[in-house]
Amino acid sequence: MFYRVIGLMSGSSLDGLDIVFAELDEIRGKWSYQIKASACLPYSETWTHKLRHATDLNAADYLRLHTEYGHYLGEQVNAFIETHQLQHQVQLIASHGHTTFHEPQHRMTAQLGDGAAIAATTGINVVSDLRAMDVALGGQGAPIVPMGEKLLLAEYPLLLNIGGIANLSANVGDSYVAFDICPANRVLNLFAAQTGLAYDAGGALAAKGFVRDEVLAKMNQQAYYSQPFPKSLANQFGTDVIYPLLKDANLSVQDALRTMVEHICIQTTRSLGKVLPKLSAEQPRKMLVTGGGAFNDFLIERLRQSLQAMQVEVIVPEAGLVNYKEALVMALLGVLRWREENTVMHTVTGASRSSIGGAVWVGQSA
Numbered sequence: 001m002f003y004r005v006i007g008l009m010s011g012s013s014l015d016g017l018d019i020v021f022a023e024l025d026e027i028r029g030k031w032s033y034q035i036k037a038s039a040c041l042p043y044s045e046t047w048t049h050k051l052r053h054a055t056d057l058n059a060a061d062y063l064r065l066h067t068e069y070g071h072y073l074g075e076q077v078n079a080f081i082e083t084h085q086l087q088h089q090v091q092l093i094a095s096h097g098h099t100t101f102h103e104p105q106h107r108m109t110a111q112l113g114d115g116a117a118i119a120a121t122t123g124i125n126v127v128s129d130l131r132a133m134d135v136a137l138g139g140q141g142a143p144i145v146p147m148g149e150k151l152l153l154a155e156y157p158l159l160l161n162i163g164g165i166a167n168l169s170a171n172v173g174d175s176y177v178a179f180d181i182c183p184a185n186r187v188l189n190l191f192a193a194q195t196g197l198a199y200d201a202g203g204a205l206a207a208k209g210f211v212r213d214e215v216l217a218k219m220n221q222q223a224y225y226s227q228p229f230p231k232s233l234a235n236q237f238g239t240d241v242i243y244p245l246l247k248d249a250n251l252s253v254q255d256a257l258r259t260m261v262e263h264i265c266i267q268t269t270r271s272l273g274k275v276l277p278k279l280s281a282e283q284p285r286k287m288l289v290t291g292g293g294a295f296n297d298f299l300i301e302r303l304r305q306s307l308q309a310m311q312v313e314v315i316v317p318e319a320g321l322v323n324y325k326e327a328l329v330m331a332l333l334g335v336l337r338w339r340e341e342n343t344v345m346h347t348v349t350g351a352s353r354s355s356i357g358g359a360v361w362v363g364q365s366a
Contacts, residue, residue, distance in 0.1 A: 001026050001339075004091050006077060006124075007331030009324075010098040010113070012164025012235040013185040014051060015198065015292060016042040017073070019080050020327040021090065024335055031151040031332070037084040038324045041076055054100045054112060055236075062100075069098065070114030074121025081122075093118060094127045094334020094358075096326070102141065102234040109141045119363030127334035129359040134344040139351025142232035143167045146178040146348045147336070148329030157283045158272070158312065161326070162293025165233050166264055168271050172278035175347040179229035182267040183238025185292050190243055191256045200257055203298025209258030215249045219263045225270070230350035261299050265306045272310060285312045290325040334358065 002025050009018040021037040043051065054065055073095060081087060095118055097111030115128030135141035146169045149159050159169040164186035169178040185199070192200045200206055219242055224233065242263070246256045276285070287307075293299055294316045304314045316322065333343045337358035346354045 003335045004089050005331040005335055006080070006090050006093045007327040007329070007334065008073060008077070008093065008095040008113075009327040009330050010051075010096065011292075011326070012099060012238075013189055013292060014043060014048055014164075015185075015189070016040045017076060018324055018327040019076065020324045020331060021080070021084065021086055022328055022331045024332055033152055033328060033332070035320055035324060035328060037080070037086065038320060038327070039080060039083075040323060047072070051098050051112065054098075066112050067114045067117050069112045070117025071121050073113050074118040077118065077122050077124075090124055092127065092334050092338060093122060093124050094130070094330045094332075094337075096130060096330045097128060099235065102232070104135050104140045104142075104232060107135055107138065109135045115359055115361040119361035122363055124363045125338075126361040126363060127337045127358040128361065130330070130333055130337075130343060130357050132359070133355045133357040134346075134349050134351045137346075137351040137353060137355055139344065139346060139349030140179075140230050140232035141349060142180060143169065143178045143348065144333065144344050144357070145169065145326060145329045146176045147343055147345055148332045150176055150345075152328070152332065153288060156286055156288040156315070157279055158275070158285070158287035160268065160287055160289045161291040162264070162289065162296070162299070163291040163326070164235060165238065166268065166291075166293065168268070168275065169348075170275045170278070171283070172275065173280060176345050177229060177275065177278070178348040179231050179271070180233040181271045182225070182264060183233070183242045184264050186235060186238045187243050187246070187260055188257060188296075190239070191246070191253050191260070194253050199292070200296065203257075203261065203296040205254050206257035206261045206296075207298040209252065209254030209256070211262045212249060212251055212255055212259045215245060215251065216259050216262055216266075218245050219259075220266060225267060229274075230348060232349075261296075261302055264293075264299065265302045268303060269306045269310070272307065272312060276310060276312075285310070286315055287312050288315050288317060290317065290322045292323075294322045
């Protein structure tokens with residue numbers, strides 16, 4: 001079966017809205033893909049402010065923003081279709097939305113971006129709310145990307161995504177494990193912003209800094225890091241716990257960035273130490289790295305150095321996959337939902353069973 005789908009992803013780092021138009025093909029259980037068009041649309045200062053402070057709103061204003069953002073997403077899709085001349089080619093839109101509240105311990109997760117508003121604005125069928133079913137079943141609701149990694153990137157037993165939060169996926173034997181490692185770009189970008197930059201390009205600022213061991217020790221002592229997987233992080237862990245530890249230490253921006261880079265490398269190394277023994281002897285120790293952090297040359301260099309003793313090969317793919325892997329996976333999850341096939345694996349999230357996640361909104365008229 002052949003599908004032409006748009007996938008939408010808005011990450012916690014708030015660097016913009018990722019849009020992918022992909023062709024997905026399934027033949028006898030084997031999936032393949034081609035990214036035919038893609039874009040990262042930076043958020044305006046107004047939208048960045050609205051999304052960053054959404055959790056401060058009262059219930060009524062939050063729901064109004066949920067609707068407003070859904071219409072905004074639909075408008076961006078329409079403009080993307082016009083720009084790339086995709087009229088009458090898109091069969092389905094799969095939207096992750098923008099995560100605001102994530103409390104799996106209370107069986108609750110919330111992503112801004114009303115799927116009905118997207119469907120109404122575009123006239124195209126939409127799948128949204130991709131995490132909700134897993135959380136309702138007692139799962140972490142995260143990560144949900146591993147299903148896509150399993151079907152589209154099976155040649156890599158290890159996959160690291162460095163976005164607002166860094167997360168790890170591993171194909172171990174007959175099952176997948178995946179979990180959030182630690183905050184990443186969301187915290188790095190907060191410090192880069194203090195110099196007027198959206199992000200630390202190539203890790204140039206971090207490379208000039210020094211690791212502050214006392215602060216680093218406090219960061220590494222957080223209870224989350226000793227919890228067994230499956231587990232997941234809310235954005236607030238980065239902004240309300242890790243960021244203040246660095247900020248309150250009155251470090252220079254360079255030292256704060258350097259210390260945060262070291263924190264990411266240490267937690268990634270520790271996480272891999274828990275996963276690698278589960279790999280079979282035949283599986284290559286290849287780790288595919290995607291997400292915005294894959295462009296942070298200094299961070300990647302430090303990761304390679306940290307993982308040398310474990311003989312893990314760090315692979316950064318071509319820029320299209322680095323930038324748009326998550327949006328591509330959202331497109332696939334939308335198709336799986338449409339086919340009424342599992343979108344989330346319970347071995348990854350800890351739910352009572354694997355599930356078919358996502359709300360369907362029919363944008364086409366009868």
